[in-house]
Amino acid sequence: MKPLESKDLFPEFPEILEARTERELRNARIAGQNKLLEMKSDTNLDTWISWVNRMHDEIGQHAAVLCEQMMVEAGFGRPPVRYAFVAFGSAGRQEATLWSDQDNGLIVGDELEEGAEIYFEKFGSCLSDILEVAGYPKCTGKVMCSEPIWRLSLTAWKQQLSEWSSDHAWEPTRLFIIASDMRHIAGSRELSESWKAYYRSCVLQQPDIIPALLRNTVRKYGLYIPLVNSIRTLALQRGITESSSIKRMEQIIFLEGGGLLLENVQHALKVALRMRMETSLHMKDGLIGSSGYMLKEQLKNKKVQYELRDTLGVVRRVHRSLQRELRFAERKGL
Template identity: 40%
Template sequence: MKESASIPIDLSSIHSAETSSELRLARWKEENKLLQLFSSVPTEDWNESVNRLQDEVMAQAISICERELAEAGAGVPPVPFAFVLFGSGGRQEQTPWSDQDNGLIYADGGGALADSYFEQFGLSLARVLEEVGYPPCKGKVMVSNPMWRLSLADWHTQLAGWREELRWEDVRYLTIASDLRFVAGDGTLAAKWRNDFMRLMSRNEELEAALLGNTVRHKAALNVLGQVITERFGEHAGEFDVKYGLYIPLVNGIRCISLYYGINESSTQERILKLHELEAFPRPWLDALRRAFVKALKFRSLTNRYTEDGVLLGDSYLTQETLKQKDVSRELRESLNTVRQLYRMLQRQHRFAERRLP
């Protein structure tokens, strides 16, 4: 894994943890150290360190899970496997309070024995991760869900089915899958999965229209006067939802463009860099996208957070007090304006793509 030059992390307590409770405590201590450094280091360096820490914690959780299964008489993994992340974890954009978004790829040839073992493994690992402090994914994109825990051959069948049908839900699953990133186990399985996925996603008019249609439903949270749209009702009235108002529209738009250009990378930062290399768009515009994305990462870590039972938890809202800060207000409006320009372009492409369909 990539080392962070700016923020050293003490991983010894993570690697020595033998139970989920020990790992939970070690994770909490390191996350609190990182939170104390948030305002004094570049956002990108801080984000990198947070995600490196999460990767190490999850890898150790896998070791604990394997040992517990062996002690319970389930044996050892019958074939190699790759533990992978989707969502913000796949894009290396997790916060200390992100939930689970994960899956499993295991080698072919294990038959019913492998299916049975990895069913137990998936259920056990999801439990261990929850005990360590990762809430279950509300959308059930988890290793405990058989849809996201398959052999390499079965993954191909599932991906090919989504690619063939291209219903709204199928396109949603394909976009989730496009963020896959290997974390632990056998990296060659993840590499084979990625190569297969990119072949299946080779460009055509029907796929382009489907991806764009799935993406443009999100819009920047600015009104016609250029004012930030905050929550109108409920406990978050007057607050701004960073996740769905800024971060998700930005990430989704950049992902859509990247898939169109056949970009293999899963992180938003790397996707923007590849678009630069391909000279897909004018450099000033891509620079504006990158600035907006870095600001989105920053704002996500300025949202409400609290500790409960030794676990950092948080939501996705900027408080009214935070929004009153001049720098935050200005940077938020600039970022949302960039997202609005991005979606105007995507909407034009969507209309054009639909007109080209037979």
């Protein structure tokens, strides 16, 4: 059967909207994951990945609704001001797998009144707990709305982004890079758009951040993460703040008018995304998990071996290109 191409055929998951508790949301997630697994072999990979991420988005949106209800039931009332629930990491890039963990944050409106900070401290912890019960493990790097650094008012976020972009030490640069993948999930889209616009201004107003980004980018080894990091840096160099790696590459190629290396990077990304979805899986309590590695039997396949060699070669070439740019920038004294 020819793989389905249209993204308009997105499967529906009515169980998500019907969930009244975090446990029911978990069951809805299991039902959704199983439905997607059944459809995988008959669906174009790009389309299937988009479906996986739309399912995660729907779960995140409903988790926020459940969290508001639970806050009311606990006596805290409705949210006192606007907020935006946002994703970072692979969810922000719309590259999450069926087994991805939490990478998220909160942007709170500046109309903060006394006691509002305490409300959103409770809200962030509650939302993270709901997602954990629903099958999203808590992030080991603590990039979650339950953590103060990722749960701020819009003004405080702007100050933090300014500090990260102006301090070119490794850690603030790492945090600024993580923030670049931000994508709106639920709540006030206006807050997310204001956040994104300010992030873009930080990139444009701090051209000397590029060498710091380059230094962080060429540290990693492997396949998927080095490609994602390289594409992110190439995008930020050009003022592109799109969060999706695929869309970043499309815009980079459009701006540069093509180029063999860029087209190879674009192809390598698609191969890496496919291989990431083909790592060995296991089931635990109804939820899918993954080792993050392909099976030995898969690696013996000649086509897989060729694709790995070819894609790793692209990673090395793009890293060499970025290293040359870093040396040039350092000679210029940036």
